[in-house]
Amino acid sequence: MRIKSNFKATRKGKTKYIKEWCRGLAISETYQLDGTFIVNEAEVYLSVSRTQKGYIYLASPVLLENVFQIYKQRWEIEKLFKALKTQGFNLENTKLTEPDKMAKLIALCAIAFVWCYKVGEWKHQKIKIRVCSNGHNEYSFFRYGLLEIKKLLNNPMAKEAKYNQKIKVL
Structure with a gap:
């Protein structure tokens, strides 16, 4: 710790x-x-x-x-929890109380997180994430992918090929 x-x-x-x-x-x-x-x-x-x-x-x-390598892996898990809670999925706002339903929701959100992350990595290869003046990236891979998927889903005129590209990334 x-x-x-x-x-x-x-x-x-x-x-x-x-x-x-x-x-x-x-x-x-x-x-x-x-x-x-x-x-x-x-x-x-x-x-x-x-x-x-x-x-x-x-x-x-x-x-x-290898304590620092282990700590780095733990930090990746913290990023997942942040995305699940406040940076994308707002899981804390759910009204679910049944453990089975909650477990299924968390599993679905974890899959969605991985999808967003992979789309973010894929998009970063095409269009690099901007680096801010403080040296940090403007977006995480997760956030970059989430914004791309939102843009795609909110555009009813999106071409099927673009949609299929994002699905293949998963």
Whole structure:
């Protein structure tokens, strides 16, 4: 799990802020601290990475060599949840309460998410997503694909060939 720099970590009777245990990394460098630490009463291993924007601190209950790769995968899942909740599907607005129906709705939304993402990747190959002045893309692949699919579905005069292209992407 990601932790903030102002969390306190204890090791061998010494307590310091996480950021004090993890100083001096070069940008793009990662480091796994030796031994275990106590953070919020839990015994964990600490890893740190320095990016252009600052430091990322991770705590893990087991020693993992690829902790940042695992964290990156977890972040992809967070993007799915964001799309399901507020960035496209507004799943939280549903009035469903039955677990079976809710599970089916989530499964359908997950399939729709993948479709939007794949269409976004496909469209990005044809027309690149604009990069904003802050260095970030204007749209995620998901959002880029969602907008393309919405445009297609809202246009009753859309050519069948264009529709078939987007279906094949899925």
